[in-house]
Amino acid sequence: MTIDSERLGFGVGERAAYACDPWRSRGRFLPEPSSATRSEFQRDRDRIVHSTAFRRLKHKTQVFIADDGDHFRTRLTHTIEVAQIARSLARALKLDEDLAEGIALVHDFGHTPFGHTGEDALGEMLQSHGGFDHNAQALRVVTRLEHRYAEFDGLNLTWETLEGLVKHNGPLTDADGKGIGGPLPHAxxxxxxxxxxxxxxxxxxxxxxxxxxxxxxxxxxxxxxGLRAGLLTHDMLKDVPFLAELLDAVYERYPDLDGERVTHEIMRRQITRMVEDVIGFAQARIEEERPHSVEAVRRSDRSFVRFSDRFQAIDREIKRFLYANLYRHPDVMRVREAAATIVRDLFARFMERPDLMETHFWAEGAKAMEEDERARRVADYLAGMTDTFAIDTHRRLFDRTPQLR
Known part of the structure; x- marks a missing residue:
């Protein structure tokens, strides 16, 4: 049966002139025939969701490791929440929702096991080999390390998705090609x-x-x-005026509400206020600059989709609060040090014995490789591990494995 592509609904709602148009994509590194049923950005999103790297996110740490309980966020649940917010923003601003969602879904592909602890430990081990950057590692995953398709390595995503993956936090070089804030990651x-x-x-x-x-x-x-783990309390949130305001509003409307529901009411209000602030700021910036195309967005001298100055200050206050009271909490730091030991031990062992890695990361003669190349192979292997696989591998290779509880 022949499909009438013109009758299919690609995307939802009107797309603005400054949005990316999947029908005018810069294409893929390896050209492919277009799909009769999906736009190019829909295909990217689908490839991301069906990838091995996406599935591994379910066993990678966000803040709390899996042994702490089933209800804490993992990299996967965090990623899904990011995608939901990104799609809501895209719809409000008349952008391509599939592209925004795809970039959100792929943004954490380069994260190591044990969250930022693993990244810090791997960065330390790779300091003399070009360092480690999770965004650069994500690029390696989607361009080289996924082995699924018959005709290419990686996922062969569109230029726009790769651009978003690498540059979502802003430009990486100045006009002369010099890295902003330091050398470009090797990958x-x-x-x-x-x-x-x-x-x-x-x-x-x-x-x-x-x-x-x-x-x-x-x-x-x-x-x-943090509240669920008992490391934060509702009273502690009052140290941040914005959170105190939300807490007061919940108590005023629901004076007898139980603690778990109070938490949820605070969280939903926080997300709503932040999303509305971003939409309002972006609409004002778009009205001010009136970009007539996505190229005009790329050539602008500042970002469009961000917090207002007031909410940027609130964002900094919340981050300071979380670093002081959650990320640096003694219980979290104790687990972080144990996790870092696992990553350091595995890196050192695989550098000595690359043949202990799975075969597609190790090839005959890997021991004789240039040290930088061997270190990069080891980093690829380690970064792809889930928490559980890293722990199990350490137990197999070492007599004693640190406890992560």
């Missing part, structure tokens, strides 16, 4: 040499929406998890 520089991602320009508004959605999600849900 980004290497890929960009073959497939120019316009690193000096801003990313699309869809990518900007995914980036701010990440901030909104973890600022809110890390508080939720």
């Amino acid at each position: 980004v520089a290497e890929y960009n040499a073959e497939h120019d991602l316009d690193l000096a320009g801003f990313a699309s508004l869809e990518a900007q929406a995914a980036a701010i959605a990440d901030d909104i999600a973890y600022n809110t849900h890390d508080i939720d998890d």
